Amino acid sequence: MSSPALIPTVAVEEDFRARAHTALGDKQLRNNFRSAMDSLMTKRAVAFSDAHEREHLRALGNAIRARALSKLPDLLERLEQNLTRNGVKVHWAETVDEANGIVLSIIRAHEARQVIKGKSMVSEEMEMNHVLAEQGIECLESDMGEFIVQLDHEKPSHIIMPAIHKNAGQVASLFHDKLGVEYTKDVDQLIQIGRRVLREKFFEADVGVSGVNFAVAETGTLLLVENEGNGRMSTTVPPVHIAVTGIEKVVEHMRDVVPLLSLLTRSALGQPITTYVNMISGPRKPEELDGPQEVHLVLLDNGRSQAFADSELRQTLNCIRCGACMNHCPVYTRIGGHAYGEVYPGPIGKIITPHMVGLANVPDHPSASSLCGACGEVCPVKIPIPAILRRLREENVKAPDSPNQVMRGQGSKYSRKERLIWNFWARLNTSPTLYRLFGFFATRLRQLVPSNVGPWTQNHSAPKPAARSLHELAREHLAKQDRH
Amino acid sequence: MSAKQNILAKLRKSLVGTTPLADNFDEALVTEPWSYPPEQRIAQLRKQMEAVHTEIHLSTGDAWPALLARLLHERQLPSLLVSPATPHGKQLAAHWDANAGLPTLKAYDRPVEEWKAELFNDTPASLTGTLGAIASTGSLIVWPTPQEPRLMSLVPPVHFALLKASEVHNNFYEVQQKFAWAAGMPTNALLISGPSKTADIEQVLAYGAHGPKDLVLLILEDQ
Ligand code: SF4
Numbered sequence: 013m014s015s016p017a018l019i020p021t022v023a024v025e026e027d028f029r030a031r032a033h034t035a036l037g038d039k040q041l042r043n044n045f046r047s048a049m050d051s052l053m054t055k056r057a058v059a060f061s062d063a064h065e066r067e068h069l070r071a072l073g074n075a076i077r078a079r080a081l082s083k084l085p086d087l088l089e090r091l092e093q094n095l096t097r098n099g100v101k102v103h104w105a106e107t108v109d110e111a112n113g114i115v116l117s118i119i120r121a122h123e124a125r126q127v128i129k130g131k132s133m134v135s136e137e138m139e140m141n142h143v144l145a146e147q148g149i150e151c152l153e154s155d156m157g158e159f160i161v162q163l164d165h166e167k168p169s170h171i172i173m174p175a176i177h178k179n180a181g182q183v184a185s186l187f188h189d190k191l192g193v194e195y196t197k198d199v200d201q202l203i204q205i206g207r208r209v210l211r212e213k214f215f216e217a218d219v220g221v222s223g224v225n226f227a228v229a230e231t232g233t234l235l236l237v238e239n240e241g242n243g244r245m246s247t248t249v250p251p252v253h254i255a256v257t258g259i260e261k262v263v264e265h266m267r268d269v270v271p272l273l274s275l276l277t278r279s280a281l282g283q284p285i286t287t288y289v290n291m292i293s294g295p296r297k298p299e300e301l302d303g304p305q306e307v308h309l310v311l312l313d314n315g316r317s318q319a320f321a322d323s324e325l326r327q328t329l330n331c332i333r334c335g336a337c338m339n340h341c342p343v344y345t346r347i348g349g350h351a352y353g354e355v356y357p358g359p360i361g362k363i364i365t366p367h368m369v370g371l372a373n374v375p376d377h378p379s380a381s382s383l384c385g386a387c388g389e390v391c392p393v394k395i396p397i398p399a400i401l402r403r404l405r406e407e408n409v410k411a412p413d414s415p416n417q418v419m420r421g422q423g424s425k426y427s428r429k430e431r432l433i434w435n436f437w438a439r440l441n442t443s444p445t446l447y448r449l450f451g452f453f454a455t456r457l458r459q460l461v462p463s464n465v466g467p468w469t470q471n472h473s474a475p476k477p478a479a480r481s482l483h484e485l486a487r488e489h490l491a492k493q494d495r496h
Numbered sequence: 497m498s499a500k501q502n503i504l505a506k507l508r509k510s511l512v513g514t515t516p517l518a519d520n521f522d523e524a525l526v527t528e529p530w531s532y533p534p535e536q537r538i539a540q541l542r543k544q545m546e547a548v549h550t551e552i553h554l555s556t557g558d559a560w561p562a563l564l565a566r567l568l569h570e571r572q573l574p575s576l577l578v579s580p581a582t583p584h585g586k587q588l589a590a591h592w593d594a595n596a597g598l599p600t601l602k603a604y605d606r607p608v609e610e611w612k613a614e615l616f617n618d619t620p621a622s623l624t625g626t627l628g629a630i631a632s633t634g635s636l637i638v639w640p641t642p643q644e645p646r647l648m649s650l651v652p653p654v655h656f657a658l659l660k661a662s663e664v665h666n667n668f669y670e671v672q673q674k675f676a677w678a679a680g681m682p683t684n685a686l687l688i689s690g691p692s693k694t695a696d697i698e699q700v701l702a703y704g705a706h707g708p709k710d711l712v713l714l715i716l717e718d719q
Contacts, residue, residue: 048699068525075520083516085507098683104500156705157696173696180698199700207706214706215616231681241650241692241707248646248684249608259503264519266678270526270669281695284544285633288707289687297683301645302608313499317506326510 028376031351041177045348048176052339055282056390073275074394076268077330084320087229087262088311094232098294100307108138111312115140115221115254118308119149122252124218128210130246131155131238132223133171133333134256134312136355137368140221151221154210154242156203163190169349171356172280172335177348210242220246220304224257225332226272227309230265233293234309237277237286244290253292253304259311260320260329272332275392279334315367315420322418324403328363330393335360337387337397343380352377359387363400370421371408378404451481523669530632530667537631537664538715544634548690549703551712557719561591564656567712568599568621575600577615577622577652579643584625584658604645615647621654628663630671635687636713637671646684655708657688660719 026034035041060066080087092102105111115138119127127144129135129151141162144151153162157174161167164186168174175183180197188195193205222243226235234255236243247253263269277283296303319325338344338358349357354365354374362377371378378401387397407422411431414423440446458477465474480488497505532540542552555563568576579585580603592598608615624644627637636657640646649655665671668687672678677685692707703709 044698051699062529065525065529068522072522072525075517079517079519082511082514085504085511086516088504088507104498104503106499106502110499154706155696156694160696173699175696176699178697180700183697199697200702202697203694203702203705207704210706211616215612230678233681239692240694240696240705242705244646244650244686245706248650259507265521266681267521267523267669267672270667270672273668274526285635285687285689287548287688287690287693289635289689291681291685292683293681293685294683299642300640300683301604301606301642302647303640303645303684311503313503313506317503317510320507321510 028351028353028374028380031353032347032380035347035351040179041348042346044177044179045345048173049339049345052173052281052335056279056336056339057282059278059282059284069271069275070392070394072271073332073392074330076263076272077332077393078327080263080268081260081320081326081329083264084260084262087264088259091227091229091232091262094229095234095309096232098232100232100234100294100309103308103310104313105310106313108312108314111138111256111310111314112140112143114308114310115256116144116147118252118254118306119144119219122218124252125149126213126217127151127219127221128213128217128246128250129153129158130220130222130236130243131158131174132221132256133168133355134223134258135221136168137312137314138256140256152210152213152217154213154246155238156206156240156242159206159210160186163187167350167355169357170335170338171333171358171360177350214242214245214249217246217250219252219254220248220250221254221256222247224255224261224309225276226269227257227262228264228266228269229262231293233266233291235269235273236290236292237273237288238290239281239283239287241288244288247290247292248303251304252306252308253295254308254310255292256310256312259313259316260331272393276332276334279336279390279392315369318419319364319367325363325367325400325418327395328360328367328400330395331360331364332393333360334392336390336392340386340390342382342384342386352380359397359401360395363395363397363404366404366407366419366421371404371419372421372424375408375424378402378408448483451483455479455481455484526669527667530669532631532666537666538661538717540631541629541634541664544631545690545711545713548634548693549711550634550690551710553712553714554717555714557716560658560714560716561588563714564588564623565591565595565598567656571621571654573599573621573654575602575618575620576656577602577604577619577648579604579624579648581643582625584623585643588623604648608645608647615651619652621656622648622652623656623658624649625658626663627675628665628671629659630666630668630687631664632667633687633689635668635689638686638688639682640684640686641682649686649688650707653704653708654710654712655691656712656714659713659715661715661717662719 103114141151153159160175169177184197224234225237295307319328344358383398385398408425410423412423454477461476629636691703691711692705693703694705695701
């Protein structure tokens with residue numbers, strides 16, 4: 013049977029604008045995203061059918077995250093104490109290099125060759141697969157979506173649904189080409205193929221790596237949610253389990269996860285709960301017959317403490333990684349996840365990435381938004397994403413000599429010329445005389461507006477002033493009335 | 497300074513002059529919408545679990561071994577992994593002793609390393625007990641033990657689970673309170689809400705991703 017050629021996905025070289033432009037022209041990609049996002053939005057809406065219940069729960073979710081952040085250092089220490097008491101080894105890393113170093117040294121201590129990974133966005137931040145491969149260690153993704161993406165040498169395009177940019181036909185061709193199986197577009201069969209390949213890998217792996225959804229300080233528990241069972245496999249079958257997570261993932265009490273879990277699964281997939289909620293509080297005990305002999309937790313900063321330092325930007329760390337903001341984002345839906353060129357795409361990506369890679373490296377991210385507000389409205393922990401985007405736009409153009417340096421790479425879009433124009437514009441609008449003069453000349457000389465006004469005229473007609481300003485017309489109108 | 501000290505120092509510096517936020521957890525928000533009259537709890541549980549392809553049978557404390565034997569026969573399962581040390585394991589063994597020709601009962605009685613290949617390749621089904629269930633989300637509460645280890649509910653393609661009707665609770669919050677989870681957790685605790693599934697390809701739902709393809713729940717109505 014012949015199989016259709018693979019449709020190339022967006023390459024990650026050029027800059028954001030170029031990638032977005034290419035993505036916009038890719039019909040297949042846009043179709044795949046449009047239909048997926050539509051369905052995810054519907055599912056969420058159904059799962060939160062009672063608006064009253066939803067809004068109260070969001071407020072509670074926000075309060076729990078804000079409370080956890082308000083005592084973050086204490087909670088992290090408490091988490092470490094309780095995990096250590098339970099027999100889990102806790103490691104701290106300021107940078108991704110440090111985190112990779114820790115993971116590598118654990119792997120080396122066990123002379124491990126094969127690593128199996130449950131889904132973890134933090135390990136994507138670390139580019140763990142790549143780093144381990146360079147050391148001759150195979151690191152295989154076991155989440156079906158991640159497995160597909162890895163097989164095609166791609167990156168995830170969505171934080172919950174990594175392979176959402178592909179349709180079944182594309183996966184069919186990929187499996188046919190890379191795994192040598194017969195071409196089939198039947199999703200059940202495709203999943204069974206993945207299951208067969210990965211079962212063997214779970215069986216063989218020396219080390220399992222996973223992320224963490226919530227780390228409970230009170231009990232020293234790592235809570236992971238998933239539907240597939242690959243997370244349970246990765247954290248249970250291999251003799252060593254390494255969990256990697258950001259320092260913000262901690263919550264104070266076990267009960268705090270009740271509303272957060274409900275918010276997470278309903279916002280992400282419209283499910284009341286995931287198939288598995290896996291709560292890990294320690295390695296195998298002497299009398300137990302399975303489970304890892306060793307459990308490690310790597311706590312990664314990677315720019316989070318920078319966001320934490322500013323009370324407005326700190327709210328970025330409320331995020332529970334549900335993906336709802338991207339599902340509802342008109343920009344993300346049109347350009348897809350790869351165009352952002354970073355680990356976290358969509359609205360959350362735009363507000364968290366600058367702290368990880370420096371704002372100067374993603375200067376277009378804050379402005380790739382229509383500020384429609386959908387992300388902030390659906391966010392289950394009420395992160396004011398649009399307000400934070402506006403704030404990042406300000407940081408982007410802050411003068412280099414400004415005393416308030418809040419983030420790495422700020423001010424990369426600062427331009428003296430632009431600043432002068434804005435200062436002039438501000439004067440113009442605050443001085444009545446200047447404003448009237450300007451209005452007079454702008455209307456009288458309206459024919460002089462060029463037909464090409466840079467980027468503006470790419471998609472709009474030139475902004476030609478009216479023949480008379482509204483002020484003038486109103487004055488004339490009132491004068492006429494007085495005469496009557 | 498170590499990474500830990502650096503991170504904590506930065507975080508602490510950022511919090512200078514602030515006070516920790518008060519704990520205003522409102523338990524009504526996570527209990528009131530999710531409470532059911534006792535006689536409706538099983539119906540709610542069934543609704544949620546069947547919506548995600550769980551097969552549910554109502555039975556009794558005496559009748560379930562025979563029902564299980566019939567289900568194994570219908571599915572032509574040659575063997576069943578079951579703990580001989582649990583009360584339900586003993587009850588099942590007694591039924592098996594009294595009836596010839598039933599599928600082989602296998603025990604998970606040695607560390608996984610000693611029989612991993614057999615567990616992965618030659619163990620088609622398992623039976624475990626549960627600590628109870630959560631009606632609101634349709635979830636089974638499973639705390640693996642030395643008798644019923646973690647992989648028992650994960651690796652075999654068919655997972656049979658026993659649930660006493662009296663142990664169906666309203667919601668997750670209630671369960672945490674009842675079992676005093678805040679005071680201590682086992683090495684691994686699970687909520688299981690159906691057979692393993694994925695929607696990673698084009699959002700098409702497929703069952704049997706990495707865990708069991710079938711979850712069969714036997715509810716003991718008189719217990
Ligand atoms: S920012 Fe909010 S909506 Fe977006 S992934 Fe995080 S929690 Fe979900």
